Amino acid sequence: MSAEQLSKLSLSDMVTTRAGSRTGPPQTPPQDSPTSSPVSPTPSIIESVNGHRYDVSTFDDELRRRAKIGLVKEDNNIRMRFCGEADDGQKYFFHLEDDITVKLEVERVPKCSCGVAQNRGACKHIFWMCGQLSSVLPTDETIPLAQDGSTVRNAHPASVLKSKGLDQFAEHLHWVIEDDLPEDDELADEIANMLSVFEPSGALPAEFKSEDTRELSVESRMYREFKTILLEQAVQCPAFYLRLTRLITSEFQVKRFFAEINKRIDRAFKALDVYIETGPTNRPSEGLDVVNCALRLNRLVQAIEEYRNESLESDAGERRDDELVEKLAGAVLIRILDEVTRRNYNAYANATWGVPSTNPRENNLFVCLIGPASEDQGLFVLDSLQDMAPNVIRHHSVDLGDIEVVLRNTPLTPPAYLNAFRTLLQDSRKRAASQSAGSSAKRPMQ
Numbered sequence: 001m002s003a004e005q006l007s008k009l010s011l012s013d014m015v016t017t018r019a020g021s022r023t024g025p026p027q028t029p030p031q032d033s034p035t036s037s038p039v040s041p042t043p044s045i046i047e048s049v050n051g052h053r054y055d056v057s058t059f060d061d062e063l064r065r066r067a068k069i070g071l072v073k074e075d076n077n078i079r080m081r082f083c084g085e086a087d088d089g090q091k092y093f094f095h096l097e098d099d100i101t102v103k104l105e106v107e108r109v110p111k112c113s114c115g116v117a118q119n120r121g122a123c124k125h126i127f128w129m130c131g132q133l134s135s136v137l138p139t140d141e142t143i144p145l146a147q148d149g150s151t152v153r154n155a156h157p158a159s160v161l162k163s164k165g166l167d168q169f170a171e172h173l174h175w176v177i178e179d180d181l182p183e184d185d186e187l188a189d190e191i192a193n194m195l196s197v198f199e200p201s202g203a204l205p206a207e208f209k210s211e212d213t214r215e216l217s218v219e220s221r222m223y224r225e226f227k228t229i230l231l232e233q234a235v236q237c238p239a240f241y242l243r244l245t246r247l248i249t250s251e252f253q254v255k256r257f258f259a260e261i262n263k264r265i266d267r268a269f270k271a272l273d274v275y276i277e278t279g280p281t282n283r284p285s286e287g288l289d290v291v292n293c294a295l296r297l298n299r300l301v302q303a304i305e306e307y308r309n310e311s312l313e314s315d316a317g318e319r320r321d322d323e324l325v326e327k328l329a330g331a332v333l334i335r336i337l338d339e340v341t342r343r344n345y346n347a348y349a350n351a352t353w354g355v356p357s358t359n360p361r362e363n364n365l366f367v368c369l370i371g372p373a374s375e376d377q378g379l380f381v382l383d384s385l386q387d388m389a390p391n392v393i394r395h396h397s398v399d400l401g402d403i404e405v406v407l408r409n410t411p412l413t414p415p416a417y418l419n420a421f422r423t424l425l426q427d428s429r430k431r432a433a434s435q436s437a438g439s440s441a442k443r444p445m446q
């Protein structure tokens, strides 16, 4: 069969047994170890575990032995790490375990870094590659093999790859293509992002990656060790990494991040209520006074902002769904803003404990975060919302309209804040009208 004929085979024509899959028991009895009988006469037809028969009648014993190891043996320890294609579309690289690289180039003799192939005939790795490529063929014909591995059923292995496409083979045989893999430092970052979703104390990705381990529980320390072990495995085995990415999807990671943020918002307001009820001492559970609750909320807004930046601007966030990040970030930020604008009063007015502060900068959450006490801190939440695409803002226009009324009706709202808020709403409406003409949104959301 020529390369052209081979290329016309659809994946459904390809046999379902996969030489690349190493799961499941061998279908033939184990073969002798190559070291125990290196020169024993071997038949001129070699049959693989998948039922493919290879004609090696022109091979000498040594070459037959190599072919047999590459094509038949389940325990030959030859495994693909990842593969790639040169830009010119003429060369393919296969990086195997033990730092072996097989190079297949159109119209050239296949090469292997193990060095054996340079002497005489192909090495076991090249025969293994021939076996991988021919494993997609039906098993009804004997497949002639060239001694140097330069033909599989009369077609050059590189031509076979070229005609069908490396990605087709990769999909069928579960190969990992180099382009799908992140760089080493990105891989470490991505593994940490993925594993943070199960962190026992609910750490956010940035916290999980932090070097500061002083406050960590035993479980969290252990979990970090676990991450190190998984990272080592992922570096060794790209296929393992890709399986992880398919399990802990970026969508799941994003949803998990904002679920944790929502939990922390609940906790912050609950702790404020506890403090208002019980004062600074004798608390049954965590308490936060107004000033510390404001600090906590500011840190949460900052954590959301950092997550957005990482997702939208860095390589590490490339796999995240920007639109989902923005949608969930918008919802959670507006929730915080809504809660704070509802707390424009002296939280300690009805306190029955001690002598609460009478200074609005210490007893009014609104004053702390939006009002006069916040003047040097930028525009609380609004700084992030201004940076979002108009469709995200428009989605919350009803809630934002209600918040605007509250802001307008209190003299404690700084004019700069109110003006920026109105501009945000007006801009999102204007951009809605002109969206079809293309928007100048800072973030790519359309």
Ligand SMILES: [Zn+2]
Residues within 6 Å of the ligand: 100, 112, 113, 114, 115, 116, 117, 123, 124, 125, 126
């Ligand atoms: Zn080799």
